Amino acid sequence: MPSAATAYDRAVTNPEPHLDPAALAARFPAGFSWGFATSAYQIEGAAAEDGRGPSIWDTFSRVPGAIADGETGDLACDHYHRFGEDVALMAGIGAKAYRFSVSWSRVQPAGIGPVNARGLDFYDRLVDALLAAGVEPLVNLFHWDLPQALQDRGGFADPQAVGWFAEHAGVVASRIGDRVSDWMTFNEPAVFAFLGHADGIHAPGLRDWPTAMRVADNQLRAHAAASAVIRAQVRDARIGVAIDVNQVVPATDSERDRRAAEQWSSGRDAWFLDPLFGRGYPQLGLEAHRAAGHLDGLELSDPPAGELDYLGLNYYRRDTVSARSDRAFDFEVGTRAGSNQTQMGWEIAPDGLREVLLELNREYAPREIVITENGAAYPDSVDSDGRVRDDRRVAYLAGHVASAAEALAAGVPLTGYHVWSVLDNYEWSLGYTRRFGLVHVDFATQRRILKDSADWYRRLIAAGR
Numbered sequence: 001m002p003s004a005a006t007a008y009d010r011a012v013t014n015p016e017p018h019l020d021p022a023a024l025a026a027r028f029p030a031g032f033s034w035g036f037a038t039s040a041y042q043i044e045g046a047a048a049e050d051g052r053g054p055s056i057w058d059t060f061s062r063v064p065g066a067i068a069d070g071e072t073g074d075l076a077c078d079h080y081h082r083f084g085e086d087v088a089l090m091a092g093i094g095a096k097a098y099r100f101s102v103s104w105s106r107v108q109p110a111g112i113g114p115v116n117a118r119g120l121d122f123y124d125r126l127v128d129a130l131l132a133a134g135v136e137p138l139v140n141l142f143h144w145d146l147p148q149a150l151q152d153r154g155g156f157a158d159p160q161a162v163g164w165f166a167e168h169a170g171v172v173a174s175r176i177g178d179r180v181s182d183w184m185t186f187n188e189p190a191v192f193a194f195l196g197h198a199d200g201i202h203a204p205g206l207r208d209w210p211t212a213m214r215v216a217d218n219q220l221r222a223h224a225a226a227s228a229v230i231r232a233q234v235r236d237a238r239i240g241v242a243i244d245v246n247q248v249v250p251a252t253d254s255e256r257d258r259r260a261a262e263q264w265s266s267g268r269d270a271w272f273l274d275p276l277f278g279r280g281y282p283q284l285g286l287e288a289h290r291a292a293g294h295l296d297g298l299e300l301s302d303p304p305a306g307e308l309d310y311l312g313l314n315y316y317r318r319d320t321v322s323a324r325s326d327r328a329f330d331f332e333v334g335t336r337a338g339s340n341q342t343q344m345g346w347e348i349a350p351d352g353l354r355e356v357l358l359e360l361n362r363e364y365a366p367r368e369i370v371i372t373e374n375g376a377a378y379p380d381s382v383d384s385d386g387r388v389r390d391d392r393r394v395a396y397l398a399g400h401v402a403s404a405a406e407a408l409a410a411g412v413p414l415t416g417y418h419v420w421s422v423l424d425n426y427e428w429s430l431g432y433t434r435r436f437g438l439v440h441v442d443f444a445t446q447r448r449i450l451k452d453s454a455d456w457y458r459r460l461i462a463a464g465r
């Protein structure tokens with residue numbers, strides 16, 4: 001890690017007071033959990049090593065035209081081999097927690113049945129390395145990389161997926177549950193269900209709404225089944241799920257746009273949140289999905305409540321919804337022209353984070369909320385002096401941390417914040433064309449360089465109580 005030491009010594013000054021990490025840190029209570037989030041397929045690489053079986057992302061990333069730069073996660077950040085260096089980087093920044101996901105097909109190559117000891121060993125070593133470095137692990141059991149063998153049996157659209165997932169949870173919990181108390185069952189079930197099975201832009205690349213709705217339903221049931229397994233095996237387990245809720249606004253004040261925005265919120269965000277909080281599927285979402293034909297052939301009953309110890313929130317942007325017609329679910333979700341955007345084309349809306357936190361707290365009163373992802377992609381480059389001056393990322397993070405502080409002051413039980421992400425990594429269908437890391441990765445050499453944002457985050461955490 002030659003670059004780390006020099007980066008730590010650097011005095012990065014933030015002339016603008018609203019970026020001042022010490023002032024921001026003072027607005028958070030002692031013990032607040034500052035961390036990082038990653039996912040297995042996006043960083044691990046070692047796709048065919050030590051007995052790992054293929055996942056649907058290994059398959060999908062090879063479909064011609066599916067990935068912007070035609071790349072796969074075969075190597076990614078080579079984290080499978082470099083996890084020691086990466087843990088040291090996070091510890092050097094001062095991270096208190098690290099959210100990572102388990103590659104299901106590394107642990108069980110066929111998804112169910114035989115366990116791959118070498119695959120499980122990797123997570124065992126990772127957990128030990130984190131604990132030795134003083135970083136609390138938060139284990140996410142599913143970040144979209146379903147074993148291909150299970151997709152071949154029908155994937156998450158098949159009700160058997162509930163049992164498959166519970167088995168997966170048991171295999172992982174029985175190995176590392178003695179040292180890990182923080183768990184997450186699913187990351188962004190809406191993205192997996194809708195982008196993967198209705199829009200076809202994520203693995204497994206299907207375009208069929210009723211299939212997507214089956215996947216959504218089975219994920220909610222699988223959450224409950226896996227939670228029971230974890231609770232039976234792990235003493236004092238804290239179990240949550242990460243839901244992506246961005247700020248949703250209608251494009252205009254027109255009745256049509258407002259209705260479209262409500263349908264989107266209800267048919268997407270509340271579609272998962274309402275059942276998780278024991279309310280069953282939301283009425284408006286049911287009406288909209290039914291009218292659009294998304295529930296054709298389905299007999300839905302309400303899934304069991306999620307009994308969440310904390311609600312994970314992934315927040316990135318403001319989404320603007322405009323109706324295309326008066327038909328149900330016929331709208332566009334986009335970005336206001338002329339708005340300030342990241343390289344993803346996502347509208348930067350730090351205030352929206354406060355609004356979403358307040359709204360979630362008002363509506364569902366979760367025991368705790370953890371911001372399980374927040375971050376920004378920019379086309380960073382390494383300057384000739386070896387430094388990565390990612391001022392825009394610092395401004396993005398500072399704005400959102402300040403907004404989170406406002407929600408906290410207003411009574412939201414916020415206990416943690418995870419930056420997406422520690423390393424530049426494989427951004428799904430955008431391949432390696434988007435950099436989200438606070439640490440720059442040269443994908444040709446795997447050299448890591450701490451960006452200015454890493455220094456900023458280090459100073460924020462160090463100033464905390």
Ligand code: FCB
Nearest residue numbers: 039187188420427428436
């Ligand atoms: C989230 C995903 C994460 C990453 C960020 C940018 O939707 O959970 O894997 O792709 O977006």
